[in-house]
Amino acid sequence: MPHVSITDILVPARQGRYAVPSLLAGNLEMAVGFLAAAEETCSPLILAFNRHVTPDIPMELGLPLAVLAAQRAAVPVATFLDHGNSLDEVAQAIRLGASSVMFDGSSLPYEENVRQTREIVRMAHATGVAVEGELGSIAGSAVEIGTAQAAPESSFTDPQLAADFVKRTGVDVLAISFGNVHGPYRGEVHLDLERVRAIAMLVEVPLAMHGGSGLDESLYPEIIASGISKLGYYTAMGISAVAQLRRCLAEASSETLAYHHIIAAMVRHFHAEAKRVFKLSGCMGRMHA
Ligand SMILES: [Zn+2]
Known part of the structure; x- marks a missing residue:
């Protein structure tokens, strides 16, 4: 199965009205666990690298690791630079082999976000790399757990502006703000799904939700039906990994436990969690979509 781009995975997802998770593959245990889950359930997968969340893992190692995992996968896997914030960073991710990048210009004035995103799209498309842009700001942080505040409605994505942004920049995927937050x-929770529906009516490209973890499971079908095709999912999984680690430490005696046992437990954890997220996203069995 080839290493594909987010467009290859998300256009069928939008047509089929399901979502594909973008999972943060910050290290080898995560990448191996996610890939095993995707292959076991015949799910497409987006392996994301975010240098803000895992600053101790150099991008020069973290991204090629995801690329290698994608190239040897039995299911379609896209690699993705999450929240790139400069032309240089995006160019570096492309040189490292990423099939897809994000440029987050959401904190810039609108015209500047359009200008910089368009420039990045032009550069990325020249090498066949897909681009996700962001319009409207998403509150909170996946780095400093516990600082999430609900975003004011004034920072939510405006549907008309979203249509203008996509047309003028040529982005392949658009990340939107509608009450979603990074971190816990x-x-x-107030998600403005009416707004998602309005944006999906006006914009042809797949829509991305950042801050997709930690919600009540009953909400996901409605979120996806409203028009979300890419589900950024990390924080809840990162927190439950620590709970799993504590259980592991509590159950074993310190004389028999070594670091490789922790690695094995974490691979199993990320494998099990990814399966749960594929189910929530509705993408199980969609590898040929
Ligand atoms: Zn994000």
């Missing part, structure tokens, strides 16, 4: 959700 605190308090009551």
Whole structure:
């Protein structure tokens, strides 16, 4: 199965009204666990690298690791630079072999976001690399767990502006803001799915939701039906990995436990968690879509 781009995976997802998770493959245990789960369930997969979340893993090693995993997978796997914030960073990810990149210009003034995103799209498309842009700002942080605040509605993505942005930049995927937050959700969750439907009506490219973890499982079918095709999923999985690690440490005696036992436990954890997320996303069995 070839190493594919997010467009190859997400255009069929949008047509088939299911989502594909973008899973943060910060290290080898994560990448190996996710890939095994995707192959076991015949699911397409997006392996993401985010240098803000795993700053101790150099991108020069982390991204090629994901690329290698994608190249040897039995299912379609796209590799993805998550939240690239400069032309240089995106260019580096492309040189390292990523099939897809994100340029997050959402904190820039609108016209500047259009200008920089368009420039990056031109460069990336010249080498066959797909680009995700972002419009409207997504609150919270997946790095500093516990700082998430609900975003004000004024920062949500405007549907008309989203249509203009996609047309003028040529992005392949658009990340949108509609009450989703990075990191854990605190308090009551208010997702403006009416807004997602309105954007999906006006924009032809697949829509990405960042902050896709940690929601009540009953919400996912509705979120996906409203028009989300790419589900960024990390924080809840990262937190449950630590709970699993604590159980592991509590159950074994310190004389018999070594680091390789932890590696094995983490691979199993990420494998099991990814299967659960594929099920939530509705992408199991969609490897030929
Ligand atoms: Zn994000």
